Amino acid sequence: GISNAGFVPPEGHEVPSAMPYLRSHSLGEMAARLDQGWRDVVIKVKARYRGAYTVIKKWCLPALLVLGIVFWRRAWHSLRTQPVVWLFLAGLFVGYGILYAWYQAIGAGPRLILALFLPALFFATVAIHRLTEGKTLTFRGRTLSLRHAINAVALAVISIQSILLLTGDYWTVEGGR
Numbered sequence: 329g330i331s332n333a334g335f336v337p338p339e340g341h342e343v344p345s346a347m348p349y350l351r352s353h354s355l356g357e358m359a360a361r362l363d364q365g366w367r368d369v370v371i372k373v374k375a376r377y378r379g380a381y382t383v384i385k386k387w388c389l390p391a392l393l394v395l396g397i398v399f400w401r402r403a404w405h406s407l408r409t410q411p412v413v414w415l416f417l418a419g420l421f422v423g424y425g426i427l428y429a430w431y432q433a434i435g436a437g438p439r440l441i442l443a444l445f446l447p448a449l450f451f452a453t454v455a456i457h458r459l460t461e462g463k464t465l466t467f468r469g470r471t472l473s474l475r476h477a478i479n480a481v482a483l484a485v486i487s488i489q490s491i492l493l494l495t496g497d498y499w500t501v502e503g504g505r
Contacts, residue, residue, distance in 0.1 A: 365432035366425065373440065379489035380445045387485050388452035391478065395459040402459050417451060453482075 337343050374381050396403040407414055421444065428440050456478055463474040 362429045365429035368432040369428050377441050379493050380441055384448050399459045
């Protein structure tokens with residue numbers, strides 16, 4: 329086969345690789361493949377991994393956006409003092425996103441979730457904690473650490489998603505009865 333040393337393709341056939349693909353497809357076709365692939369991956373993740381999607385997309389990202397705006401000086405300081413960390417994170421998530429969008433047929437399975445969910449959750453948690461360090465909320469004369477309030481909300485969201493997983497999603501057998 330193709331993996332054997334000295335393999336020669338049959339006459340008139342070319343081994344699939346990047347060069348033949350680049351010669352036979354336009355930049356627009358490649359961009360359309362990435363766009364459609366990303367849409368397919370998001371649809372599959374929303375359908376199959378509702379809990380992970382909800383935690384990251386509907387809780388972590390909005391929380392990071394709001395906290396990044398509110399505590400913009402801390403966020404900007406982090407970007408300036410740790411550019412390598414931010415470049416690594418961008419490369420990790422953008423790189424995986426491009427790979428899974430390109431190969432969308434295999435993209436939205438446990439490999440995607442295991443490869444991205446835990447690093448994304450870890451990054452979001454660390455970023456939220458660093459942005460809110462030392463900040464407090466005062467309500468009716470009582471003071472509460474902003475970090476503890478966010479932890480309580482995160483615990484509630486994750487608990488609800490876990491209950492939903494255990495009462496429904498976990499027992500769904502794909503391709504079975």
